[in-house]
Amino acid sequence: MLLHLSTWQEVEAYLQQSRGIIFPIGSTEQHGPTGLIGTDAICAEAIARGVGEATQAIVGPTINVGMALHHTAFPGSISLRPSTMILVLRDYITCLAKAGFTKFYFINGHGGNIATLKAAFSEIYAHLEDIQIPNAQRVQCQVGNWFMCGSVYKLAKELYGDQEGSHATPSEVAVTQFVYPEAIKQAPLSEEVATGHRIYGAADFRQKYPDGRMGSNPALATPEHGKQLYELAVKELSNGYLEFLNAD
Amino acid sequence: MLLHLSTWQEVEAYLQQSRGIIFPIGSTEQHGPTGLIGTDAICAEAIARGVGEATQAIVGPTINVGMALHHTAFPGSISLRPSTMILVLRDYITCLAKAGFTKFYFINGHGGNIATLKAAFSEIYAHLEDIQIPNAQRVQCQVGNWFMCGSVYKLAKELYGDQEGSHATPSEVAVTQFVYPEAIKQAPLSEEVATGHRIYGAADFRQKYPDGRMGSNPALATPEHGKQLYELAVKELSNGYLEFLNAD
Amino acid sequence: MLLHLSTWQEVEAYLQQSRGIIFPIGSTEQHGPTGLIGTDAICAEAIARGVGEATQAIVGPTINVGMALHHTAFPGSISLRPSTMILVLRDYITCLAKAGFTKFYFINGHGGNIATLKAAFSEIYAHLEDIQIPNAQRVQCQVGNWFMCGSVYKLAKELYGDQEGSHATPSEVAVTQFVYPEAIKQAPLSEEVATGHRIYGAADFRQKYPDGRMGSNPALATPEHGKQLYELAVKELSNGYLEFLNAD
Amino acid sequence: MLLHLSTWQEVEAYLQQSRGIIFPIGSTEQHGPTGLIGTDAICAEAIARGVGEATQAIVGPTINVGMALHHTAFPGSISLRPSTMILVLRDYITCLAKAGFTKFYFINGHGGNIATLKAAFSEIYAHLEDIQIPNAQRVQCQVGNWFMCGSVYKLAKELYGDQEGSHATPSEVAVTQFVYPEAIKQAPLSEEVATGHRIYGAADFRQKYPDGRMGSNPALATPEHGKQLYELAVKELSNGYLEFLNAD
Amino acid sequence: MLLHLSTWQEVEAYLQQSRGIIFPIGSTEQHGPTGLIGTDAICAEAIARGVGEATQAIVGPTINVGMALHHTAFPGSISLRPSTMILVLRDYITCLAKAGFTKFYFINGHGGNIATLKAAFSEIYAHLEDIQIPNAQRVQCQVGNWFMCGSVYKLAKELYGDQEGSHATPSEVAVTQFVYPEAIKQAPLSEEVATGHRIYGAADFRQKYPDGRMGSNPALATPEHGKQLYELAVKELSNGYLEFLNAD
Amino acid sequence: MLLHLSTWQEVEAYLQQSRGIIFPIGSTEQHGPTGLIGTDAICAEAIARGVGEATQAIVGPTINVGMALHHTAFPGSISLRPSTMILVLRDYITCLAKAGFTKFYFINGHGGNIATLKAAFSEIYAHLEDIQIPNAQRVQCQVGNWFMCGSVYKLAKELYGDQEGSHATPSEVAVTQFVYPEAIKQAPLSEEVATGHRIYGAADFRQKYPDGRMGSNPALATPEHGKQLYELAVKELSNGYLEFLNAD
């Protein structure tokens, strides 16, 4: 059930049976010469919708732009500041918590979002306590990173070994190929690829990772891999969501 | 050209020939018993993509959640605070202006966004001047409200007369029916519908507009109307975008 | 009744019979070679005091500095950022709403304030709900733009036709001449005057409107015109205020 | 020379000969049963204008609302939060410093403003350095508290002795009587008046100072006293301003 | 009793008998060629601990970094912006006020903190009222500046006369020598020392006070002086704290 | 070399040979019935000083209060909001980066700080770029969590096995016993201890972890263990710091 394709009366009815909502959260950032700028949002959205179907959960609109400041020296990348992203998440959750939602599950496609998501959750619990909404103490947030699912990680390693890398990975590219086969890109990829540098500011990142990839070989990706990875992620995160929903 | 389905190298190439980008901006808010919560985002996204195709412009990811605080007493509505939305837009435009974009065209599906968009633009021009990015003085932002297009307005009046109303209108519902025919909703609509009350806070709004509609009869909407309205909006806003792009 | 010339006990008594307050809001910005930098504040203040007398309403201190960032490339202009102005208005209204005021009527002299005022109102309604002041749901804000009054607009068109323009207009200059006849300015005005450019940042504005006027010929203004315009505005906004005050 | 009664070209000419500007800053707060809510702004404005005339300095619009949170349990009081007031002052000074002003002299009518003014100055110097305006290092701000002038203090002591008190004082009331003789108030004043309590929050303040006065007997005020106090303040602060203006 | 060396159960027990807490607040800023960068924090911490012992009060962790923007042109200085410091203090006091503390006593070692501390207190009282914690109206904050104690001031004058100066003073240096005799510094001190300049921005400060001292001769300091000054401060501030604690 | 026991001239000299600085960062939060509220700060401070000595690095003042909102239902806990902590770190690093420091190493004693530290680093890199300090691109921040050192973890497992738990652990308690043997606490500890609950808001945390421990048995701690753990942490983090310092 997609929030955007529902009416408020359907949401009202939904709240009679569940207090949970899933938000896909991605990023708008370079993913190397062949990866889509929307990769993280595309993966998160597709998987979140799969999880929504599997668990009868409502799925909110995709948060397309996340925390990707370190990618912004590449054109087309867009990022929220962490402090802005905290406010955005606070506003989302405040609205929905007032309406009765208490379980917020973020299906995340971007490693760079994790720290800010966690910081935001802490800020939000305190905020809800301060504005004294009735169910403030019951509000819970959790992140489910599809690319960190055990099953996904295992398959990615089998398929790609060390060439999985850590950004613009063949596994995330594969999922986007599965979702948008019409947008599969071809571009020359140098055999050597930068790897192992820590992440600091945007200019530094581009200098160290000149084509945007971090140790990955996205040329290995196929739509079929993407389908497999997608299905594993949906299955594992569906379990994750239900466990979260049903926990105290 | 969709930003999310492009690579950073494609964006780099695009910037050689154009400095413009289009952002669909909608809202996540109740639209009466039969209108989709995503109505404003769905319309803006579809029309923006049409405009993007017609004008060869790059289209950024849809801003799904806007300024809809007055709708938040209806479950499922989500809103940014105006002050948050200003920061979000500042972050978007700062990233892209640093990359070389100077013309930001927002195709907007929600009247409630207009004031905050305009406030944000002023804030952003000053911010870019303060951080002294090279092309700060050339950055320009504009809003194109599809529902205010002359041609759209005229057809809506012809089709629906006074029953167009001002929120959860048949014309916007029609566009969503055209875009998502699988999500056409049926629900009883009282013949009488509240109208004419000014908008203040969320609780006040729900009290005055108990089913969420403002003077509208969305039962008149058809997917065919939606198609017509969509096409008029695309045409008129394509002209609007090109004029904006080419102006000094 | 001017708030600044009242005591707190008089305000306490006033609140027994009315919950309304009027705030003049202007700007501190260039108004061409012959227009006063305080034009918008002067007009708003004079008219608001007239309305206060006509309606027995309390009139707060004039908000002298508004949102005029686009004028700040001309010396003497001062502007709040929209985000600052939102906070200022939030602070004003929070104090007064706690004291029992619920109807806030802003008599506005500057078009550039409108978007930020509206954004602020939305932010404030949500803020008051969050801090749970007893009458949060009853707080209502409205803007009355004196220069958009039908009667004012009609007279301005009769007197000045197209030479009214849209900034540093003869009608606003006339009102300041009526209020401060000792400050009528003489300066050469080029016959040609820039017009029709959209407003973006401050440097861009000054480049396009080099003497600060937007399509206007303020040399047509007279104090007598000012008196007429003033009286029309007072009458129309007095009705506007009373309607607002007495509405649900 | 009043900024609000000047044109931008007059300001441009002024900047050729002086970089200084004076801002009256007051407050909108209860001043006991007979003191005007605008007392602090009225005094600051009148004295600042006197100083402006005596020193040929430009005088900006009065900052009517300051930091008076501790008075807000009395109806009619309005206060900025300190954090808001810092932003307001930052916006003012940033605009004017970009235009070439470097010497900002605040003629202050309210003790409660002093701490926030000083905090704001520190914040602003750092801000101007960060945005790298050309003359950032030369910007200087200073507060001149009229009620702390040696000559004023001496006369107040002579006239009122211990009955001067520290809020709603006869000396400030006298100045308002001189400026607005038409607004002299009569109301019963208890002989006993609270005194000596420290200032904490608003509710605490009203409990400890139930009629709003702090140890003062404003019934002693006369317009003639007001005239004398006004003249002393103008003289002393004119010297203060010139010293500030001419210092390195 | 040091908060950091206590358990939460000890704090819970403490709250049965007292609602007061002491915070040492210093600064991290240059103190001339021989003064320690931590001088203000070291003095405040040592004295606060002495006061804590003398009065059985709990002493919170030292706030090491305060408002020292004007010192930041000297390497090693660190400062919070006033607006940041307000938020920090708000967070501290909100946490502790929720736990039941109502009397917050700041033993301060740095003149530059005073304005921001006072601004913060006002902001915090209003914040606590807004979030409606049960004892909001009872929360009280006070600053005790050790260097302004009458007894301290008197001894400093006796010992150093005019060579006390106003920054990097022999008295504060003496206290650090008493606390950290192992960190007594030797460095050439010019006989002439800058004095009498007002404080504006950081670059201006360093230009006017090139070695960082303001009119002081810290070479006069001895650890024995430090011990005397420390004892006087502890005694006087212990009285100050108890008076504050026991007042209404 | 402790920043607080240095002069600005010593810092100036230090910068000739190194651009690195170490900050201990802890927390002020409950650590169960026998753990000190300052545990995280105490451990971080002691270890950071050890690392400073081993590597000749300058060590800044301890950041005593971190992100511990989830502990604030226990009296004595103090926390910054994540958004506040981001500003604090931004202010620290901005000051020091202007002075020439580029390598910021945070020795962290509290897991709850990690997310906000990482979010802050991203925010700060962008901020420094915006204010265009000369060496913005070279600024790098890193966290070294002493309790995550491989050697520390291994010893803790050997000594305590599963009774190490995850909060108020015997290993951190042991380090505080080594540092402050005079503050070793005795209190009854239930044999059963809550474990395995996820962390959400403060009230929820206290309900699930009623005595504050998370799966730990701090009664196993001894000062001798503390010494061993301390030494391992110093050794491993000294290597970590030097590697960071010398990396590109």
Ligand code: NI
């Ligand atoms: Ni990715």
Ligand code: NI
């Ligand atoms: Ni709509």
Ligand code: NI
């Ligand atoms: Ni105007």
Ligand code: NI
């Ligand atoms: Ni006063």
Ligand code: NI
């Ligand atoms: Ni000092």
Ligand code: NI
């Ligand atoms: Ni710990």
